[in-house]
Amino acid sequence: MFYLNQLDKPFAAEITGLDLGKPLNDEIFKAIYAAWMKHPVLVFRDQSFDVNDHQAFAERFGKLKPRLRKNGQQGATASDNPDVMYVSNIKENGVLIGTSPNGALNFHSDSSFDEIPSKAGLLYGMEIPTIGGDTLFVDMCQVYESLSQEMKDFIADKWVTNIHLPSLPLDPTQTQEERIRTARKAVHPMVISHPESGLPILYVNRHQTYKINGITKAESDPILERFFELVDSPKIRYSHKWRKGDLVVWDNRRTQHGRSDFDPNQRRLLRRFAVFCDASPKPYHTETLNSRPQLELA
């Protein structure tokens, strides 16, 4: 059927011997999905599929989530297909053809600033710099389990406000207050339950979590920093060193990802589809279920 090889972290695995450009029967897809539940980062090697094959495979995981940026915006993907997105530093006619063009990226879970974030990300390597630009993954179930009982108790009933500040050159005519006011935002539990496995997941990230609700931003910042430092620890990450033709599929509920720095003079091009979650992330501690609070910015 295919070969599965666990990578240097058990939550990541590599699949070989499978051509995703060919029709995939339900039995094989079921086996892939079951493998993905065990290893929430799956790397499919040596794929040479086009955008339609890529999209068709993404649709097996659920309904596609359209890209954020509209045509004409800086970093938007110039395509009539609203679902495809490029991650790239390449410019055509002086305009970036994709998003997240430069340097390192902080750990995040895609679209955690939306009420219904994405369930899966499917990123395909097309042009790869010779050094750096690795995508870094962390298992947030593992991070949750590593917390002291005291920390687990503290976050059990907490919610956070997440906001989207893009990893693009910011509009210099806007103040930071305006950027925050107009950004996309959502409130989510600090500990969510994986919709399929029921496992607890620490759901805060350095890139998008603005504050813990119910306390001041000044009180929240140092507490969040403690969690972010755990996620940043190089020991727990799987660093994906891209090869052209890799497709990486991550469970965006259970994992976070970031990126290491790379030479801005080298071209980097990846194509991505994202798949919607079925619903808003649910708290792991269900006693807080009926009390989804308001956004908080101060």
Ligand SMILES: O=C(O)CCC(=O)C(=O)O
């Ligand atoms: O450029 C990368 O390696 C990751 C980009 C990213 O965060 C994404 O595609 O969601």
Ligand SMILES: [Fe+2]
């Ligand atoms: Fe991302």
